[in-house]
Amino acid sequence: MAQELPAFRSRQEGPVETDCWPALSGVELGSQARAPESAPFAPSHLFIRPEKVILPEGVVTPATSTSQPLPNSLVGTNTSDRTQEAMLNVEGLVRGVIVKVPRLAPPRTRSEILQQWEGEVRTVDADEFTAVIRDLGSAHAPEEEVTLAREEVSDGDLQLVQPGAIFYWAVGYRISPGGQKTRTSELLFRRLPAWSRRQLERAREHAREFERVLGIR
Amino acid sequence: MIVDSCIDRQTRMPVAKAYLTRLGVALDAVKLVVVTHWHDDHMRGAAEIVREAGAARFACSAALRSEEFATLLACGAESMTSSMTSSSGIDEFRKILDALRQRRARGVPAANAGPDHWATHGQVLYERPARDGVSQARVLSLSPSAATVTRALRELGQLLPQEGEPKRRIRQGANQVSVALWIDAGYQRALLGSDLPAGTGPSGGWSAVLSSSTRPAQRARILKVPHHGSQSADEPAIWTEMLEAEPWAVVTPFASGRTPLPTEADLKRLIKRTPNAYCTGRPQGWSPVRRQPAVERTLREVARSRRTILGPVGHVRLRYSLEAADPTVELFGGALKVSA
Incomplete structure (x- = not known):
C-alpha cells in the first residue's frame, strides 16, 4: 500500500525536495525500520506512512502542500539535544515505522x-x-x-x-x-507543591482517625 | 522497659531489639515502652518495637494528647513529597499509632489500644511490688509539667501548615514536652533526662521538676545526661538535689545540627561533676563515606563541612545488683569514657 508522505519543511533551510529513501520502500505493515545513516535527509515523498519520524534538529513543521494531507495529530517535540521527534498518529495507515534522519546539528556539551x-x-x-x-x-x-x-x-x-x-x-x-x-x-x-484548602480539609478528616486511636474522641 | 529508639545503620534494626535478642530476651517480655518525645533521633525504629512488644504498655508525653497533634500527624502523611520527609519522627509516630490500632483490631482490650499512659509529672508508669525475693520496681515520669502541656498546644498549632505554604517537612517542636523518667529498682535509682531543657521558667523544664511536690526525695546513682550534654539542658541543681555524689553519667552524642553535641565545653563541665562519665560515641560525629576521587575533590571545594549523622552503634552497659553495690561498666562499639 503506497501512500504519499508530506514534505517536511526545515525552518532553517526551507523546503526539502529530496526523493524517498529506497531502503524504506516496501516496509511491511507494523514493522519498524530505520533509515540508513547515509540516507539523504528529509524526503519529500515516501511510499510508507510512518507512525514516528525522527527528524534532525530544526525540523519540526510538516508542510501542508502534500497531495494527501496528514491528519491533525502530528506533534513535533524537542526530545533531546541530538534529535527532534515528530510523532505521527495516522489512523488506518502503516504504523510502527521509525525513520531516523541523520543528525545535522553539531554535537553538544x-x-x-x-x-x-x-x-x-x-x-x-x-x-x-x-x-x-x-x-x-x-x-x-x-x-x-x-x-x-x-x-x-x-x-x-x-x-x-x-x-x-x-x-x-x-x-x-x-x-x-x-x-x-x-x-x-x-x-x-524542588518547587514543592503548596497546601491546598482541599488537602488541609482531608488532613483534618484523617486526623479524626488518629484522635480515635489517641483516645481523644 | 525500653525508652526511645534508634537504629543500627547497617542492619536497620532497632538497637534495643537487637540487644534484647542477643541476650535471649523476647520482646514479649518487655513491660513498658516509652517514647519521650517525637524528635527523629529518639524515635527511629520505635514503631517496630511497639509492634513486636505486644504485651508492653506504651507511654508518651501528655503534651501530644491534642487535636493539634493528631492533625499534625495527618498533615505529615499528606506532605510526604520525598524520601527525606518519609523518615521523620512524625512519620514514625504515625506508624506507632498504626501498630496500636492493629492491637485493637486483634481484639486486645481497649485499654491497650491507644497510649496506655499520657506521661506527665508525678505519674507512675509502671510498678511491680516486691515478691519472690525480687525487690520492688517503679517507673515515674517527672515531666512535662501541666503548664508545659498547655503551652505545647499553642506551639503544636503553630506548626500546622497553612493554605498556600509549600509542603515542606513538618517542623519539630521544642524539647520541653520531653518525658524525664525516674526509675526505682531495689536500692538503685536512675534518672533518665531525655531532652528536657533547663531554663524554660519555673513552670517548665528541670525547674518545674525540681519544684514539684511529687519529685522523689531519694537521689539517683545513674544519670542519662539530658539533651546530649548541651548547655541548654544543664541544670546544676539536679546534681546537688537529685543525684548522689559522683554518679555514673552517660551522654549520647548528636551529630546533626549546627553544633554537634556534646561540645568540648559540655564534656569539660560533665567531668567536673563526676569522674564516672561515659559517652556512647564520638562527640563530633563520624567521617563521611569516601567517594571516588573526582567526587571527593568536588566535595572538598563545595561543602564547607560534611559529616555522617549516624555512626556505628556505641553502647555503655551499666549492670548492678539490686543491692547497693556500684555498677560494673562495659563499653561496646564506639563508646568511651570521658576524660580530661
Missing part, C-alpha cells in the same frame, strides 16, 4: 553524573545553609549532613532555600564536544 543526592534543608543562615543528604545511588549509605554556601545555589532557586526545602545535588563532569571535561556541582531545588 553533555554531562556525566558521578554522584547524586537528595537533600533536605535543616537550617539557613545569612550566607550558608545546612542540609541532610541521602545518597540516591545507595539506599544503605548513611545520611550525611553538609554545610553549603548559598552562593552555590542558582539565583532562581535562592528564595526556595528554607528549612524543609528539598533539593537534588549532582556532582559529575560536563564534557565539551571536543572531549574537554570539567567537574561540576549542580543544586536543583
Whole structure:
C-alpha cells in the first residue's frame, strides 16, 4: 500500500525536495525500520506512512502542500539535544515505522553524573545553609549532613532555600564536544507543591482517625 | 522497659531489639515502652518495637494528647513529597499509632489500644511490688509539667501548615514536652533526662521538676545526661538535689545540627561533676563515606563541612545488683569514657 508522505519543511533551510529513501520502500505493515545513516535527509515523498519520524534538529513543521494531507495529530517535540521527534498518529495507515534522519546539528556539551543526592534543608543562615543528604545511588549509605554556601545555589532557586526545602545535588563532569571535561556541582531545588484548602480539609478528616486511636474522641 | 529508639545503620534494626535478642530476651517480655518525645533521633525504629512488644504498655508525653497533634500527624502523611520527609519522627509516630490500632483490631482490650499512659509529672508508669525475693520496681515520669502541656498546644498549632505554604517537612517542636523518667529498682535509682531543657521558667523544664511536690526525695546513682550534654539542658541543681555524689553519667552524642553535641565545653563541665562519665560515641560525629576521587575533590571545594549523622552503634552497659553495690561498666562499639 503506497501512500504519499508530506514534505517536511526545515525552518532553517526551507523546503526539502529530496526523493524517498529506497531502503524504506516496501516496509511491511507494523514493522519498524530505520533509515540508513547515509540516507539523504528529509524526503519529500515516501511510499510508507510512518507512525514516528525522527527528524534532525530544526525540523519540526510538516508542510501542508502534500497531495494527501496528514491528519491533525502530528506533534513535533524537542526530545533531546541530538534529535527532534515528530510523532505521527495516522489512523488506518502503516504504523510502527521509525525513520531516523541523520543528525545535522553539531554535537553538544553533555554531562556525566558521578554522584547524586537528595537533600533536605535543616537550617539557613545569612550566607550558608545546612542540609541532610541521602545518597540516591545507595539506599544503605548513611545520611550525611553538609554545610553549603548559598552562593552555590542558582539565583532562581535562592528564595526556595528554607528549612524543609528539598533539593537534588549532582556532582559529575560536563564534557565539551571536543572531549574537554570539567567537574561540576549542580543544586536543583524542588518547587514543592503548596497546601491546598482541599488537602488541609482531608488532613483534618484523617486526623479524626488518629484522635480515635489517641483516645481523644 | 525500653525508652526511645534508634537504629543500627547497617542492619536497620532497632538497637534495643537487637540487644534484647542477643541476650535471649523476647520482646514479649518487655513491660513498658516509652517514647519521650517525637524528635527523629529518639524515635527511629520505635514503631517496630511497639509492634513486636505486644504485651508492653506504651507511654508518651501528655503534651501530644491534642487535636493539634493528631492533625499534625495527618498533615505529615499528606506532605510526604520525598524520601527525606518519609523518615521523620512524625512519620514514625504515625506508624506507632498504626501498630496500636492493629492491637485493637486483634481484639486486645481497649485499654491497650491507644497510649496506655499520657506521661506527665508525678505519674507512675509502671510498678511491680516486691515478691519472690525480687525487690520492688517503679517507673515515674517527672515531666512535662501541666503548664508545659498547655503551652505545647499553642506551639503544636503553630506548626500546622497553612493554605498556600509549600509542603515542606513538618517542623519539630521544642524539647520541653520531653518525658524525664525516674526509675526505682531495689536500692538503685536512675534518672533518665531525655531532652528536657533547663531554663524554660519555673513552670517548665528541670525547674518545674525540681519544684514539684511529687519529685522523689531519694537521689539517683545513674544519670542519662539530658539533651546530649548541651548547655541548654544543664541544670546544676539536679546534681546537688537529685543525684548522689559522683554518679555514673552517660551522654549520647548528636551529630546533626549546627553544633554537634556534646561540645568540648559540655564534656569539660560533665567531668567536673563526676569522674564516672561515659559517652556512647564520638562527640563530633563520624567521617563521611569516601567517594571516588573526582567526587571527593568536588566535595572538598563545595561543602564547607560534611559529616555522617549516624555512626556505628556505641553502647555503655551499666549492670548492678539490686543491692547497693556500684555498677560494673562495659563499653561496646564506639563508646568511651570521658576524660580530661
